[in-house]
Amino acid sequence: MLLYLHIPFCNSKCYYCAFNSYINKFSKQKEYMEAITLQLKNELKRFNPKYGSIKSFFIGGGTPSTIKPHMYKKFFDILEPYLQKNAEITVEANPNSTSLKWLKGMKKLGINRISIGVQSFDEIKLKKLGRNHTKNQAIEAVQNAHSIGIKNISIDLIYATSFDVNSDLDIAFSLPINHISSYALTLEKNTPFFKKIEFIDNSSKLANKFIKKVTSKFNQYEISNFGEYQSRHNLGYWRGDNYIGIGAGAVGFLKNERYYPYKNIEKYIDKPLHVEVEKISKSELNTEKIFLGLRSKVGVKKSILTTKQKLKTDILINEKKLTCKNEILYNSNFLLADEITLYIIS
Numbered sequence: 408m409l410l411y412l413h414i415p416f417c418n419s420k421c422y423y424c425a426f427n428s429y430i431n432k433f434s435k436q437k438e439y440m441e442a443i444t445l446q447l448k449n450e451l452k453r454f455n456p457k458y459g460s461i462k463s464f465f466i467g468g469g470t471p472s473t474i475k476p477h478m479y480k481k482f483f484d485i486l487e488p489y490l491q492k493n494a495e496i497t498v499e500a501n502p503n504s505t506s507l508k509w510l511k512g513m514k515k516l517g518i519n520r521i522s523i524g525v526q527s528f529d530e531i532k533l534k535k536l537g538r539n540h541t542k543n544q545a546i547e548a549v550q551n552a553h554s555i556g557i558k559n560i561s562i563d564l565i566y567a568t569s570f571d572v573n574s575d576l577d578i579a580f581s582l583p584i585n586h587i588s589s590y591a592l593t594l595e596k597n598t599p600f601f602k603k604i605e606f607i608d609n610s611s612k613l614a615n616k617f618i619k620k621v622t623s624k625f626n627q628y629e630i631s632n633f634g635e636y637q638s639r640h641n642l643g644y645w646r647g648d649n650y651i652g653i654g655a656g657a658v659g660f661l662k663n664e665r666y667y668p669y670k671n672i673e674k675y676i677d678k679p680l681h682v683e684v685e686k687i688s689k690s691e692l693n694t695e696k697i698f699l700g701l702r703s704k705v706g707v708k709k710s711i712l713t714t715k716q717k718l719k720t721d722i723l724i725n726e727k728k729l730t731c732k733n734e735i736l737y738n739s740n741f742l743l744a745d746e747i748t749l750y751i752i753s
């Protein structure tokens with residue numbers, strides 16, 4: 408089982424971002440951190456994990472580095488007995504709030520992996536994206552995390568823009584990191600970027616060039632994830648593990664149901680135990696398993712496919728678009744995962 412905690416506070420809103428995060432609600436932080444402990448206790452009853460069985464805990468956002476370490480303490484105290492001894496514990500952080508003091512505090516709580524939102528090392532690109540940090544702050548954040556002994560360091564990069572990615576990757580490769588998550592810029596509705604098509608380059612030529620360069624150093628184990636160390640949390644999602652979702656805008660998943668707490672911070676604080684329940688049908692679960700398996704090195708077990716789907720995958724194997732090993736189907740070009748999934752399920 409996995410656990411995700413969402414921290415919906417940010418120092419500023421990046422122009423492209425549609426995630427559930429707020430820049431003007433810092434006064435609610437204390438109440439929010441209290442509310443998440445109430446929801447955690449409740450979800451532990453629902454999911455009923457055994458002691459020592461949660462293999463990964465991921466704190467994402469928003470910007471988790473806007474919250475002081477001592478404010479996470481109560482949450483960690485409740486969670487501790489349920490965590491595996493060597494659980495992966497990741498926190499996302501933004502370069503302008505990743506101070507040495509914050510990092511040390513988080514490490515003391517048990518953090519052993521950090522994901523730093525660099526996005527780019529190019530000052531002009533950072534400004535265009537609406538990021539509120541500099542190239543040097545990003546480099547320093549990585550170096551600080553390394554200097555205090557956090558072994559697993561990942562950075563996020565945004566590509567598929569009109570800017571060159573070579574220099575971003577050259578700088579990334581010179582840093583003590585063992586993972587890169589890189590996302591093609593998407594123009595999300597209701598963001599200042601929605602109509603900025605001149606800023607985007609989503610050609611397959613650029614994507615392939617980017618992937619070729621990243622994979623010269625790191626293994627690609629999912630469409631957007633590359634690493635010497637492969638995140639257990641990410642792999643758990645793609646394998647279809649159950650996950651507890653805590654916080655405003657988080658999502659939980661258990662067997663054939665999804666749980667959605669309130670997205671709005673005030674509503675969440677008022678009723679942290681409230682969740683909307685979504686039933687997931689067998690065919691939806693099947694589609695998800697195929698889609699996630701083909702986007703990653705996890706692959707798809709043949710046993711979950713219908714007879715009709717098996718016939719289609721046989722055709723894809725013949726066309727060398729899929730391979731099959733030990734009754735598991737693998738896709739070697741993750742960029743084609745959407746297309747292949749659509750063909751299999753239609």
Ligand SMILES: C[S@@+](CC[C@H](N)C(=O)[O-])C[C@H]1O[C@@H](n2cnc3c(N)ncnc32)[C@H](O)[C@@H]1O
Binds near residue numbers: 423467469593595
């Ligand atoms: C929700 S953010 C949280 C991390 C952290 N707040 C930060 O921005 O550095 C997770 C990652 O999603 C990516 N992201 C968010 N919106 C995106 C978009 N519209 N297109 C591509 N990537 C996006 C960014 O790379 C970001 O680091």
Ligand code: SF4
Binds near residue numbers: 417421424
């Ligand atoms: S990209 Fe990260 S820092 Fe920027 S607004 Fe979104 S969550 Fe906040």
